[in-house]
Amino acid sequence: MTATVEINNVTKRFGEVDAVRDVSFALPEGETIALIGHNGAGKTTLLKLMLGLIRPSSGSIRVLGEDPAAGEFAARRRLGYLPENVSFNSALTGRETLAFYARLKREGNGAPAPLLERVGLSHAADRRVGTYSKGMRQRLGLAQALLGAPRILLLDEPTTGLDPALRQSFYEIIEELREQGATVLLSSHALTELEERAGRVVIMNQGAKVADGNLDELRRIARLPTRIRLKVAASGIADVESRLVPLGDWRRVNGHMLEIVAASDQKIELLRQATAEGGHIEDVDVAPPTLDELYAHFLRSQEVPR
Numbered sequence: 001m002t003a004t005v006e007i008n009n010v011t012k013r014f015g016e017v018d019a020v021r022d023v024s025f026a027l028p029e030g031e032t033i034a035l036i037g038h039n040g041a042g043k044t045t046l047l048k049l050m051l052g053l054i055r056p057s058s059g060s061i062r063v064l065g066e067d068p069a070a071g072e073f074a075a076r077r078r079l080g081y082l083p084e085n086v087s088f089n090s091a092l093t094g095r096e097t098l099a100f101y102a103r104l105k106r107e108g109n110g111a112p113a114p115l116l117e118r119v120g121l122s123h124a125a126d127r128r129v130g131t132y133s134k135g136m137r138q139r140l141g142l143a144q145a146l147l148g149a150p151r152i153l154l155l156d157e158p159t160t161g162l163d164p165a166l167r168q169s170f171y172e173i174i175e176e177l178r179e180q181g182a183t184v185l186l187s188s189h190a191l192t193e194l195e196e197r198a199g200r201v202v203i204m205n206q207g208a209k210v211a212d213g214n215l216d217e218l219r220r221i222a223r224l225p226t227r228i229r230l231k232v233a234a235s236g237i238a239d240v241e242s243r244l245v246p247l248g249d250w251r252r253v254n255g256h257m258l259e260i261v262a263a264s265d266q267k268i269e270l271l272r273q274a275t276a277e278g279g280h281i282e283d284v285d286v287a288p289p290t291l292d293e294l295y296a297h298f299l300r301s302q303e304v305p306r
């Protein structure tokens with residue numbers, strides 16, 4: 001694994017506040033990582049540290065092998081950043097805005113057109129940004145972050161203001177970049193949509209990292225139960241219940257539905273018992289703990305699995 005970002009024992013203090021407290025992690029190439037946490041957890045501070053906009057109070061950071069807070073941070077051109085609140089000069093057109101950022105990144109004049117096309121803004125390229133909807137401004141922000149084929153994308157709440165169709169095309173663009181080897185770090189509160197998209201999740205709480213791993217790892221560590229719903233023929237529900245009685249936690253949802261709450265190492269045995277000499281089970285729905293539930297668990301327990 002080649003790490004594009006390495007954060008070692010980093011603390012960032014603002015006066016009395018430890019915005020980030022002794023945090024370490026490495027981000028590899030070709031991975032999408034979700035950075036999640038309540039308001040004030042330290043997510044934006046971590047992004048700013050990676051961008052070199054602020055310096056750590058202690059600890060060290062390497063981005064593409066360099067110190068981002070050093071005077072000559074050549075790797076900056078290979079970093080794409082979408083801030084939480086994008087604001088552009090409303091008098092410029094989309095094309096002019098992107099041309100301005102392209103010059104800052106020393107990209108050629110040819111850069112804006114394909115990016116505007118990619119984020120679906122070609123039709124509005126020559127309209128002033130002041131006339132753009134929130135979703136259009138957000139897409140222009142993404143186009144700006146994509147300038148220069150970045151090896152690292154730092155995206156702060158990137159899907160705010162995007163409707164479901166735009167969210168989908170946003171994630172398709174991100175996935176393409178990831179497949180080409182980019183590191184994509186998404187800071188977000190939108191846990192449900194991240195669940196399917198992030199290969200790895202870093203959970204922050206009050207400046208500290210409280211969990212770090214892929215969903216399967218976090219589920220294993222959290223040991224939260226899986227919910228199994230069985231649709232049972234009405235004539236067989238009593239029989240299935242009698243088989244479940246010795247096995248643990250279950251409840252009847254309605255006349256033809258039972259819900260079993262199973263520890264992850266128990267679920268296969270429970271299913272086997274419930275469906276033995278079957279005929280009664282018409283459907284099975286297995287719901288492992290969601291990212292929402294894992295997040296709540298780690299905030300409560302403050303475990304550090306890595």
Ligand SMILES: Nc1ncnc2c1ncn2[C@@H]1O[C@H](COP(=O)(O)OP(=O)(O)OP(=O)(O)O)[C@@H](O)[C@H]1O
Pocket residue numbers: 014015017018019037038039040041042043044045046
């Ligand atoms: N420049 C600053 N001066 C003083 N305190 C700061 C500064 N920047 C951040 N903080 C404090 O550091 C803590 C972490 O803030 P940060 O913006 O990193 O959180 P966040 O996780 O990004 O929150 P949100 O989800 O609200 O964006 C907060 O308590 C915040 O008030």
